[in-house]
Amino acid sequence: MPLPPSLAVKLLKKLLRHDLSEEVLGDLEEKFYATADKKSARRAKLNYWYQAMNYLRPFAIRKSRLKNSNNKAMLQHYIKISWRSISRHKVFSSIKIGGFAIGIAACLLIALFIRHELSYDSFYKNQDSIYRLTNQWTEGGEVGRWTNLQGPLKTVIEENVPEVKHVARTVQWSWGNAGSNLVRTADSQFNIDEEGFIYADPELLRILEVDMVFGSKERALDEPNSLVISRTMADKYFPNENPVGKQLVLNDDPETTYTVGGVMKDFPANSHLQANFILTLFGRKAGPGTSGWCCTNYVFYTSLNAGSSKLAVEQKLLDVRNTYVMDQLKTAGKTGLEEMEKHHGYYLQPVADVYLNTAAVSDDIAHGNYDLVWIFGIIAGIILLLACVNFVNLSTARSVQRAKEVGLRKVVGSVRSNLIAQYLSESVVFCTLAILAALVVATLALPFFNTLAGKSLSMPWLSWWFLPSLTAVALIVGLLSGLYPALYLSKFSPVAVLRGTMTTGEKGSFMRSGMVIFQFAVTVVLIIGAIVTQQQFRLIMNKSLGYNKDQVINIQGLNTLDSAKKASLKQELINLPEVKSATLSDFMPVAGSAIHNRTYWLAEERLIDDGFEAARWTVDEDYISTFGMTLVEGEFFSGIASDQKNIVVNENMAKQLGVENPVGAELIDMFDQKYRVIGVVKDFYFESVLGTVDPLAMVYGAGNGVLSVSVQPSEMNRTLQALNTVWEGFVPNQSFRYTFLDQRFEEMYDSLTRARTLFMIFALLSIVIACLGLFALSAFMAERRSKEVSIRKILGASVSGIFTLLALDFMRLVIAAVLLAIPIGWLLMDEFLGDVKNRVDLSWYLFAGAGFTAIIIALATISFEALRAALVNPVEKLRSE
Incomplete structure (x- = not known):
């Protein structure tokens, strides 16, 4: 059927x-x-x-047991109960909300920072077609990449690689007028120093999709001596007018003026390339734009045709190198071509990867730190996790007070799901209030954070995603952090609670202990990070550099003076009683100075050896005395020794020569210029102290734009006034501009300084959050054990004994956290320092100091409540019971 x-x-x-x-x-x-x-x-x-x-139609479907009105009323009830709970326990609730707010504020600020760092060069329409062309050397499983290429390679690529739509050379380092210049309009006499000059081929405007305000990107740089200026510069020099066709004079040289071919919008703040003036490379007769196959002076940008494969273009570039470029390099006298053919290639670096530089391309621009971005993100997440742990810990700790509430609700008919919903609602309310407080904290802290991070971030109040994201965070974090307390509290048996036979809170003691250990372990690790970065910074600042960076002033803006006036200015300054010595050189042992490199050989090995690369500095006879360097062999430039065929090398370059007595050795460079070594200067750090000292060659000559002055250790304002007076006598139409060498030295380690400060701030935040939780827990435990403490006092226990009794349980947890954190901190700091040459020793006292600091802070946190409980009158407590 x-x-x-x-x-x-x-x-x-x-x-x-x-x-x-x-x-x-x-x-x-x-x-x-x-x-x-x-x-x-x-x-x-x-x-x-x-x-x-x-x-199955609406009229026949069974209605829900709880109507919408009941759901709404129930939600209102939950919120009302949550508010009453907050109001009734103000201190306890303030600690929970405050901890949450600190964690969320830290996460919000760092989320803005990470979002900004990851947004670099992500605004192009043809994002996937724009690349920076770099060299690649692969040998022994290791890959090295660097940017600079030969100028004629541009034409070769255009003629032989049809997949490349545009290719442009740029000069972004100090060469010619790249870098900084003195600027004035043709009808003005006053020069203003400006930064942000680069050279570029006209195609760069199309490759980087530069938006124009005046002029067209197709024609703005297609005439010799033309330039494109930013909108900010246009408003500064040509307010309220179209400057196309107007003239600008650089370095007070009216014979070589530059014509404004266009005005571009300012480069976005999240562009790796920043320029206020782009000088054309088209039609140049000397300097940038004219070097041949001998020299690698240019950074190349390319855009590919739609659908072109990056890997296919790289292979085709390699084929062009083998069939054409090699012949040109051989004709130019390049050696080591056999090794180059084995190991050298080309790599197209996506433009969005240039700033964070995950491909580790060596170049001369400022980069973000990809690892540091994610380290900060992880730390911010940990701080938020600490805040959530605080919430869970404090919620479960208060289970004694809420046990009867749970029992009564169950007796009158509440089911467990209703109780869970109530406590989750309470958690969301707490989190919502914490987010509102966090917004206030983050807004107030944002200017300081911008100063610290070197950014100009702002709260994206008007962004469509901001408020919905905060709402989602309130729900997600509130639900996740409130889930365990809700499940824990809702499972109490009403019979056991109302009879008084259930001891709530004891079952959660193991979890609370684990959470306290986790909080203080993280705190100790961050304290270790703060101490190690502080010690590393101190090591660098106090490192013997091989030169004197203190009491040295760099006077800038000499570009407008001829050689005779520069020499006269130098002599006038030396005659001042405040001045010990002065030197004319654009090359200084700090970042941002002029950079020139050449390949050198011993003269007899020119045709049989690959040679080696060394920095090449042009200095005058007073250079080493001004900077306090030491001559270890031979002589420095003076008298007949100032002949431009003489050369002074550092100790590292003397070792590279491989001769027993370098003084008198004959050298030859890549341009077949011959030199005789007349002296050896003691090695000094002219790049990062975190690395090694590279080979350095010094030749005789005067600088173009910088005069360095070593001054007496006297009152600095008076010294600067004396220098300014002399300057105005030589250059009345140009402001006196200077920098201190020691400040420029500190700027070289800006990222380390920021890391040090951020570690300290994160350590402080984690300490505050952990101590808030520990304070509330100690207060709760003191209150819970008040009857026991009173009985002990009546029986003769001393105040110190009571204090030790209450403090010992927490101190055990803190000591366990210290023992857990020390090996973790050592591993993380060892990885953080990496293969830095001059790194701080990770000695035991650094970790002992961090652990001792955490123990002292924890002891101070719990002392207040422990002492108050130990000093209370036992009769009052027993009577209240």
């Missing part, structure tokens, strides 16, 4: 109204058997399903 389809029957029983269910099921069953007798069982089942679906 066939039966009606069971699934359809269950569906109707589940969904139909109670007053219709029995009648409908009876009618359908009667029709089912009638159809089965007349036709077939299959036809009867299909008809049954058809009739069942017809009954």
